[in-house]
Amino acid sequence: MNDRIFEGKPLKQWMDEYPMLRSMVETDEVFWTNHKYEKFEDAIKKIGLTEDDVREAEERLERFAPYIAKVFPQTRETNGIIESPVVFIDNMKKELEKMYGQDMPGKLMLKCDSHLPISGSIKARGGIYEVLKHAEDLALEKNMLSKDDDYSVMDGEKFKEFYSGYSIAVGSTGNLGLSIGIMSAQLGFKVYVHMSSDAKQWKKDMLRSKGAVVVEYDSDYSKAVEEGRKQAESDPNMYFIDDENSKNLFLGYCVAAGRLKKQFDEMNIAVDSDNQLFVYLPCGVGGGPGGVAFGLKLIFKDNVHCFFAEPTHSPCMTMGLMTGLHEKVSVQDFGIDNITDADGLAVGRPSGFVGKTLENLISGSYTVSDEKMYAMLKKMIDSEKIELEPSALAGVIGPVKLLSEEAGKDYIKKKGLDGKMENAIHMAWATGGSMVPKEIMKEYYKKGLEILERQ
Template identity: 45%
Template sequence: MLAPDLVDNLRGRKPMLWLNPGSRSRDDPFSPELVDTAEHRLLRAGPLLARVLPELAGSDGLIESPLIDAQALRDALGGQSRWLLKADNRLPVAGSVKARGGFHEVLEFAEQVALRHGWDGDDFAALAEPCWRECFATYQLVVGSTGNLGISIGLLSRALGFRAQVHMSDDAKQWKKRLLREQGVCVIEHAGDYAKAVAAGRAVAEADPQAHFVDDERSLSLFAGYAVAGRRMAAQLKEQGISVSASNPLLVYLPCGVGGAPGGITYGLKQMFGGHVHCFFAEPVESPSVLVQLASGLLNPVSVHDVGLSNRTLADGLAVGQASMLASACMQDRLAGVFTVPDASLSYYLELAWEKLGERVEPSATAAFAGPGWISGSQAGAQWCARHQIDPSRATHVLWCTGGSLVPDSEFQQWLS
């Protein structure tokens, strides 16, 4: 049950910081061993990805992004301590945070199909051969998406020879639909929001024995793939000589839609750093689905529509009315909190990312930029820091940038202007 004052703030579309009480009401629906399996699968599949994706030719097939200095952005926003940008907008091929989880699930499905058809499970690169493409062509991957997960699933599915069908709301970005169709992906549009697109995709897959539905709300495979990012960032921090400890904590700010990608990343980071890392989700004021769900408890699903919000936002990748119950359950005592961001701030942050860092990002990718300000400059943030004995001026602040490199020039210039 949501507190009346919280409901009033949500309905007033007031940017706010909600602090998670960290109480646990149910067991995790996810096993930590699945992250090990996902990390191993992505490494084994590297040679296959390098063969089927021109962008990875001559590489080891690693799908990863740089961790870059963001002090210029910090100075522009009046922050303190060290700021870094995890530039998932630069991820090869798919160009967004959805790449790791999406690619992992496609690869896991390809592995399962190939094993059923006689593959010995040894050489992943062999699955690029014509005989396997012919086999994969009899199968289909189906997904409901606001855009970026559809791109991740669609592009790799087609590269391996699978058929792919992406269900999207009719107000999702047209350039994303066009990009998918140009790669041979079947895009089906639906009136209504993301939830209706997901339901339609699920129904199609359930009726086709040769189809596999990629469920952004419930998939353990997606969640495991996303969690690998936390481990990889731990290695990047070490390479840069950045230690994480009680006296030098890591604060990470992640844009959040349905919750799977930021939830998986948080899970992976918690595996690596335990109580020395503190993760906050960033959600639009019209679409705070994880905030509403966690604040309501996990007894029943709760939608932003239930508190009178529209789920209409410039941040199309975050326009999700109902959070993943899988992600919400895993975040019960792992997530530090959620802050909300108005659309006007997203436009401002997008311009700053371009001017100060030269980073081409989507509006939804900039939602994280408000995080350090909430922790260092708000009463709620000060109370949280005092409770956890954290000095934000000694912390490393990581802004997770979730997508943008595939955005057409015309679209990006329109955002800037």
């Protein structure tokens, strides 16, 4: 296999140039820091998106809040704003220190996108936002709505009948499909969710119960996206939500950062040169974590350090960023199977749009085995009574990696943060879990218990 030519070079040459690739091909865990990382003020000059774009997304979500509050009662407490809590997880911090024999200065927090209302994952941000933007565009174009209206009027037969003449398609490993399927069906759109072989059965069942058409494939995520795109191209009234390249999805995720800043303000938590924020984001194709990271950099600039977290069998974003090949490379090109129980992260080829947007802003990335995700899932339930799906645990081990790996220690030293780690805030972004059926969560817990007993 080493003799196979890829992008003009034998695979062996790629691995000689990027020695970490050897470990990745062996599906060993790695921790990579980004040599292209730059100061915020330099990096932002190369990026086409701005704070104005994010503000526009925030304003659109505010216009839709009365509608959301009306049709999704679980959002009434927040007046139709889809947001998740942020919590300290001191007990889990102690568990991690014990599990890995690693002292962890600073605080450990969890951003509970696992408990976002409506679809129970980070995808409730970008996925729902893009559906709402499309719905607004159509209604404005046909003069059915003006931006000054109370958008709760959209919950009526007139609008449902209007949207029933249009369709939405998406390719997904599960969570994005859930958010788009639930929101699209609620508005009245016909919705087609093309799902990869990694997608969990309960997610397919839930989508069908909401009225979505689920199209299943034996192959991975890339095939589901390709088929969804193809379907939309053949129908002028069908809108394709492109997880790989969508600026709208990305902006929907970006909005999280401003809301986190408000939560920090309410908790009297400062992020500044003396109080650094480290954020660990589970990463599949890259849209969700990329959008969140971009939003955080806009607000906290050089005082926030964002790391992507991937399964050892699906390290596509790490591979794309490290080699600079972005969407031109897939894990399968290097013989990695892209099979992981972290279904939301089971992506073989990264988003080129996200990789290129973040290539000077992302601090680094790392990989984690399925076994460790299950072990931490069990410990999280025991210590904090918080239930997450396996992929959501990928971020939780981030501080351990940063503080124990040589590349992580070197990053801290080079950024002059040695004396500031006692004040650091480590935030794991929990991407999904609250909608997992109880019996399946019990199976996850049991698997985590078995792994810990073996160890």
